[in-house]
Amino acid sequence: MINEILPPWVASAESFGDAPEDSLFPEERPLIARAVDRRRREFVTGRHCARLALGRIGVPPGPIPRGERGAPVWPAGVVGSITHCAGYRAAAVASADEARAVGIDAETHAPLPAEVLPTVASPGEIAALRALDDADAKICWDRILFSAKESVYKVWFPLTRRWLDFSEAVVDIDASGSFSARLLAGDPALGTRVLSGRWVVSDGLIATSIALPRP
Numbered sequence: 001m002i003n004e005i006l007p008p009w010v011a012s013a014e015s016f017g018d019a020p021e022d023s024l025f026p027e028e029r030p031l032i033a034r035a036v037d038r039r040r041r042e043f044v045t046g047r048h049c050a051r052l053a054l055g056r057i058g059v060p061p062g063p064i065p066r067g068e069r070g071a072p073v074w075p076a077g078v079v080g081s082i083t084h085c086a087g088y089r090a091a092a093v094a095s096a097d098e099a100r101a102v103g104i105d106a107e108t109h110a111p112l113p114a115e116v117l118p119t120v121a122s123p124g125e126i127a128a129l130r131a132l133d134d135a136d137a138k139i140c141w142d143r144i145l146f147s148a149k150e151s152v153y154k155v156w157f158p159l160t161r162r163w164l165d166f167s168e169a170v171v172d173i174d175a176s177g178s179f180s181a182r183l184l185a186g187d188p189a190l191g192t193r194v195l196s197g198r199w200v201v202s203d204g205l206i207a208t209s210i211a212l213p214r215p
């Protein structure tokens with residue numbers, strides 16, 4: 001699913017099941033030593049997918065530590081992103097020669113809880129979601145918007161090392177499978193105020209992606 005929404009210069013791997021825990025590197029084991037079973041499984045399989053994806057760009061298997069604010073620490077010369085949700089795990093990586101950042105996010109294809117929507121979307125975004133819903137009520141547009149903003153953060157943070165609030169990106173979803181995110185917060189490290197992404201809905205899941213090419 002995830003490869004459908006990534007450009008050819010981004011390698012990816014995904015899993016609908018879980019990898020064995022002994023696939024972790026010794027350096028990674030302390031990161032989940034006290035975690036509950038669900039968290040252990042998503043972490044292990046996220047790392048497993050990451051190593052598969054890295055192998056596809058010729059990077060040998062190695063540990064992927066957890067860095068500042070939870071961001072994965074990729075091998076030198078690589079950018080990438082990991083996501084997991086119930087029944088799905090994925091990773092996407094690219095050479096830093098080709099990409100400045102990659103962000104991916106997966107979610108269960110279900111409506112956001114009503115109380116969550118106003119905390120992640122502006123009144124203007126909510127109005128746009130209603131119009132999309134009028135055109136196709138089978139798609140959970142609010143969940144796509146949420147996922148798109150998570151992908152925005154996964155591109156934003158590794159470049160800027162700064163928090164970005166949900167109100168600081170305005171996401172405009174195109175029903176044909178793309179979206180744009182206009183950033184109200186600027187940062188020279190990002191070098192742009194508009195991020196272009198893609199989305200897909202398949203088998204009860206939503207995935208979004210943003211791949212920021214190196215100019």
Ligand SMILES: CC(C)(COP(=O)(O)OP(=O)(O)OC[C@H]1O[C@@H](n2cnc3c(N)ncnc32)[C@H](O)[C@@H]1OP(=O)(O)O)[C@@H](O)C(=O)NCCC(=O)NCCS
Pocket residue numbers: 042043046068069070071072081082083084085104105106149150152153154155157158164165166167168169
């Ligand atoms: C970090 C965050 C984006 C993760 O998204 P999520 O939907 O909760 O969870 P996902 O399973 O999709 O992604 C988790 C993975 O994201 C990665 N991640 C965590 N923090 C990260 C960060 N600061 N930067 C980049 N990637 C990060 C990790 O690889 C993590 O998996 P791991 O802990 O097993 O390595 C989310 O929890 C969060 O903090 N969001 C608030 C910030 C935000 O989205 N702002 C909106 C801007 S418009």
